[in-house]
Amino acid sequence: MTYCVSMLLDSGLVFLADSRTNAGVDQINTFRKTTVYERPGDRVIVMLTAGNLAITQGVLNLLAEKLASHDPHTVNLANCANLFEGARCVGEAVREMHTRDGEAMRAQGVDFNATFIVGGQIRGEIPRLFQVYSAGNFVEATPDTTYFQIGESKYGKPIIDRVTRRSMALSEAAKCALISMDSTIRSNLTVGLPLDLVIVRRDEYKVASHVDIGPDNKYFQMIREAWGEALREAFSELPNPDWLAVR
Amino acid sequence: MTYCVSMLLDSGLVFLADSRTNAGVDQINTFRKTTVYERPGDRVIVMLTAGNLAITQGVLNLLAEKLASHDPHTVNLANCANLFEGARCVGEAVREMHTRDGEAMRAQGVDFNATFIVGGQIRGEIPRLFQVYSAGNFVEATPDTTYFQIGESKYGKPIIDRVTRRSMALSEAAKCALISMDSTIRSNLTVGLPLDLVIVRRDEYKVASHVDIGPDNKYFQMIREAWGEALREAFSELPNPDWLAVR
Numbered sequence: 001m002t003y004c005v006s007m008l009l010d011s012g013l014v015f016l017a018d019s020r021t022n023a024g025v026d027q028i029n030t031f032r033k034t035t036v037y038e039r040p041g042d043r044v045i046v047m048l049t050a051g052n053l054a055i056t057q058g059v060l061n062l063l064a065e066k067l068a069s070h071d072p073h074t075v076n077l078a079n080c081a082n083l084f085e086g087a088r089c090v091g092e093a094v095r096e097m098h099t100r101d102g103e104a105m106r107a108q109g110v111d112f113n114a115t116f117i118v119g120g121q122i123r124g125e126i127p128r129l130f131q132v133y134s135a136g137n138f139v140e141a142t143p144d145t146t147y148f149q150i151g152e153s154k155y156g157k158p159i160i161d162r163v164t165r166r167s168m169a170l171s172e173a174a175k176c177a178l179i180s181m182d183s184t185i186r187s188n189l190t191v192g193l194p195l196d197l198v199i200v201r202r203d204e205y206k207v208a209s210h211v212d213i214g215p216d217n218k219y220f221q222m223i224r225e226a227w228g229e230a231l232r233e234a235f236s237e238l239p240n241p242d243w244l245a246v247r
Numbered sequence: 248m249t250y251c252v253s254m255l256l257d258s259g260l261v262f263l264a265d266s267r268t269n270a271g272v273d274q275i276n277t278f279r280k281t282t283v284y285e286r287p288g289d290r291v292i293v294m295l296t297a298g299n300l301a302i303t304q305g306v307l308n309l310l311a312e313k314l315a316s317h318d319p320h321t322v323n324l325a326n327c328a329n330l331f332e333g334a335r336c337v338g339e340a341v342r343e344m345h346t347r348d349g350e351a352m353r354a355q356g357v358d359f360n361a362t363f364i365v366g367g368q369i370r371g372e373i374p375r376l377f378q379v380y381s382a383g384n385f386v387e388a389t390p391d392t393t394y395f396q397i398g399e400s401k402y403g404k405p406i407i408d409r410v411t412r413r414s415m416a417l418s419e420a421a422k423c424a425l426i427s428m429d430s431t432i433r434s435n436l437t438v439g440l441p442l443d444l445v446i447v448r449r450d451e452y453k454v455a456s457h458v459d460i461g462p463d464n465k466y467f468q469m470i471r472e473a474w475g476e477a478l479r480e481a482f483s484e485l486p487n488p489d490w491l492a493v494r
Contacts, residue, residue, distance in 0.1 A: 154401030158430040162475050163482050171487040179482070183405040199491060209491045219488050228409050230481035235410045235426070238473055240418040241466050244446060244456045 001190035002033055002151035004048035005180055006117045007173045008129040008141045010166050012201040012208070013119050016177040017048045018185070020192035034196035035060055037067075037077040040206040043122040045077050045086055046198050050151035051114035051134065055097050059114065062093040083128040084140070087118045091136035098136070115150040120200060127202055155187040156180030170199050170208075178213075178223050195220070248437035249280055249398035251295035252427055253364045254420045255376040255388045257413050259448040259455070260366050263424040264295045265432070267439035281443035282307055284314075284324040287453040290369040292324050292333055293445050297398035298361035298381070299352075302344050306361065309340040330375040331387070334365050338383035345383070362397040367447060374449055402434040403427030417446050417455075425460075425470050442467070 004017040017033040033056075037045040049056035066076035066089070080086045094114060102112050112134055119129035119141075129141040131148045141148060146164040149157065160180050164173065174197060184191050195213040200206075213220050251264040264280040280303075284292040296303035313323035313336070327333045341361060349359050359381055366376035366388075376388040378395045388395060393411040396404065407427050411420065421444060431438050442460040447453075460467050 154434070155405055157434050158402055158405070159478065159482070161433060162478050169487065171489070171491050174491060175485060175487050176482065178488075179485075186408060187401070187404050197491075211491065219490065223485065226485055227481070230485065231406065231409050231478075234474070234477035234481050235406070235423065238422060238426075238470065238477065240416065240422050241425075242418070243466065244418050244421060244444075244458065 001188060002050040003149070003153065003156060003181060003184045003188075003191045004033060004050055004117055004151055005147060005149045005153075005156065005160065005177050006046075006048060006119050006129055007147045007160075007164060007177065008119065008127060008166075009146065009168060009170065009173055010202070012170050012199065012204075013046070013121075013127050013129065014170055014173045014177055015046045015048055015117070015119065015196075015198040015200075016174070016181055017196045018181065018191045019194050019196065020190055032196060034198060036198065036207060036210065037120075038206055039078065041123070042205055043078075043120065044200050044204075044206050045083070045118065045120040045122075046200065046207075047090065048117040048150065049114065050116075052110070052112070055094070055101070055112065055114040055134075056116075058097045058101070059090065059093045059116070062096055063090065066093075080122070082125050083118070083120060083122055083130065086120075086122070087130035087132055087138045087140070090116055090118050090132050091138055094132060094134065095136040098134075117148050117150055121202065121205060123205055127200065152184055152188050152191055156184040159183060170201065174199060175223070178220060179227050182220075182224050182227060248435060249297040250396070250400065250403060250428060250431045250435075250438045251280060251297055251364055251398055252394060252396045252400075252403065252407065252424050253293075253295060253366050253376055254394045254407075254411060254424065255366065255374060255413075256393065256415060256417065256420055257449070259417050259446065259451075260293070260368075260374050260376060261417060261420040261424055262293045262295055262364070262366065262443075262445040262447075263421070263428055264443045265428065265438045266441050266443065267437055279443060281445060283445060283454060283457065284367075285453055286325065288370070289452055290325075290367065291447050291451075291453050292330070292365065292367040292369075293447065293454075294337065295364040295397065296361065297363075299357070299359070302341070302348070302359065302361040303363075305344045305348070306337065306340040306363070309343055310337065313340075327369070329372050330365070330367060330369055330377065333367075333369070334377035334379055334385045334387070337363055337365050337379050338385055341379060341381065342383040345381075364395050364397055368449065368452060370452055374447065399431055399435050399438055403431040406430060417448065421446060422470070425467060426474050429467075429471050429474060
């Protein structure tokens with residue numbers, strides 16, 4: 001399983017992904033789910049992937065093939081004019097994988113399941129954020145949307161809903177994403193460390209920060225302990241219902 | 248959709264269920280998901296239901312038929328010797344519904360999906376708590392298990408995981424269940440008020456408290472406001488990551 005979250009803010013974008021992949025409980029591996037396409041000064045595109053690893057790796061390989069193509073008519077993440085084109089490029093790669101593997105997977109009773117977050121900024125545009133579905137179609141974050149989640153999204157959603165605002169600082173959004181990830185890791189064994197945290201500042205057209213967060217990361221350790229403690233404290237400070245016929 | 252949670256504690260049991268049922272967004276109705284079988288001084292059994300309403304109502308009707316039966320060999324919730332038998336009785340009713348409706352539902356592409364929480368205390372036993380699945384099989388809460396959830400369980404799980412202990416007071420557990428419900432209602436439109444809160448105190452063999460919590464309930468209003476505020480405060484008190492190359 002996977003949990004990935006990305007936030008679109010006034011000041012830029014925050015991406016956080018875990019790295020655990022599993023096929024049954026006895027086969028848990030670590031695969032990175034974060035891919036960065038960067039040409040500093042011109043564009044930065046970050047992709048997070050969730051779902052069937054064979055599909056998501058296939059999509060990344062098709063995108064890499066297109067990047068390496070010498071045909072000037074091939075649209076790829078390096079030459080797409082805008083991020084909408086970039087999301088379409090990812091969606092087309094998903095459809096190509098479906099054409100290749102969809103029927104054989106269906107014959108084996110395996111769902112064709114893969115979702116992608118694609119976000120970043122291309123010079124001439126504001127930062128944009130997309131979610132691409134298994135069918136290759138996609139949606140874009142609007143001013144009402146501060147985030148997209150893919151994979152095991154429910155455990156970590158309440159805290160994001162309560163604190164994110166477009167105007168929050170990137171480092172504060174990173175803190176929120178890490179708390180959301182912590183709640184998910186505690187509730188679902190198949191989401192696990194290390195984490196990839198990528199931050200893109202608006203109008204820089206490059207990665208501002210890319211951090212690999214493992215079990216030794218002091219800040220994440222602090223989050224894990226302090227957030228649980230803060231929740232328990234907040235919980236104990238709220239009054240119990242004294243109108244029940246019980247104590 | 249539905250969210251139901253029940254906690255098994257040293258001092259008794261807490262049950263909380265929402266009451267929203269839907270079949271598509273334009274058809275949202277309120278149906279109670281809480282059923283109480285009580286013979287004060289001898290037994291109290293509380294059932295919460297989730298899943299396909301036709302199945303869960305069918306199961307409740309079959310159980311009521313058995314209760315009304317004059318055949319002394321019919322095991323029902325009124326004469327079962329222990330709660331394990333009671334859970335088996337519920338499981339058998341689920342299987343009877345499957346025999347009646349399973350094939351016709353499959354022909355229409357509708358999942359046979361229904362889950363039940365069955366808990367309470369029968370004289371001669373300690374309080375017990377069971378979860379019955381769509382196949383009519385079931386599991387029992389052990390000393391390591393403080394709770395069962397059915398329905399839309401993920402949004403409200405982190406807070407329960409962090410604060411519940413077997414030794415907590417019933418009113419504190421009720422507060423925890425209500426916070427968990429609040430997080431779920433905020434994240435999923437198809438879970439909604441009114442709520443049914445039922446409390447059973449150990450060795451009383453009756454319902455200690457059964458409260459209908461609607462939008463005017465002052466305590467739940469307080470929980471809704473104060474918990475969000477407490478979370479935001481706890482969030483802002485944790486330091487932002489100053490080791491990122493961003494503010």
